[in-house]
Amino acid sequence: MKRRSARLSAALSLAAGALLTVLPLAPAEAQWVFVARKAAQRIHHMAEQGQNGHPGYDFATVILEAPADKVFAVALDHARNNKALRLMMVDPSGMRLQAAEGDRTATLNVIALSDQVSQLMIAGTAGRGEDPTSSRVVAAVMRVCAEMKKTCSVGN
Numbered sequence: 001m002k003r004r005s006a007r008l009s010a011a012l013s014l015a016a017g018a019l020l021t022v023l024p025l026a027p028a029e030a031q032w033v034f035v036a037r038k039a040a041q042r043i044h045h046m047a048e049q050g051q052n053g054h055p056g057y058d059f060a061t062v063i064l065e066a067p068a069d070k071v072f073a074v075a076l077d078h079a080r081n082n083k084a085l086r087l088m089m090v091d092p093s094g095m096r097l098q099a100a101e102g103d104r105t106a107t108l109n110v111i112a113l114s115d116q117v118s119q120l121m122i123a124g125t126a127g128r129g130e131d132p133t134s135s136r137v138v139a140a141v142m143r144v145c146a147e148m149k150k151t152c153s154v155g156n
Helices: 002-022 025-039 068-081 136-147
Strands: 042-048 057-064 086-091 096-101 104-112 118-125
Touching: 042 136, 057 136, 068 086, 068 096, 068 104, 068 118, 068 136, 104 136, 118 136
Parallel strands: none
Antiparallel strands: 042 057, 057 118, 086 096, 096 104, 104 118
16 A cells, blocks of 8 residues: 555656646747737838948848748749849758848848747848848848738837
8 A cells, every 4th residue: 555655646746746847838829929929020120231342231131920941942943033132141940041232242041939920030241332221131031921911120
């Protein structure tokens, strides 16, 4: 009888321990989903002016409620079909590509945040003498959003 109660006690302790390790993850995951939904489709943009004849840099990122491989496929398809772009590097396994247009270069990267949520990032050089208020990387993000049938907007 003592053996049976010891085994039952050990089994209950093991089950309770397993339950305690899983419970803290549920609220954290729920918070992550809440944060992702608030940030989804909001494009964040940062630009840096070039100095001493060097080009400036332009960066845009957006979280999309879509699988990363699908986002990358849409971006790659757009880049391949754009006659003005030269693809310099394509890494499908890393979901990364580099393209050039004239004196500009850009790197696009897609990161899977979960099965159905991904982050698209594009960093590029600005053209010499270009108006700093126009952003081709933001325009590229907007095109991917439109092709994914997502309504994206530039955040504050």
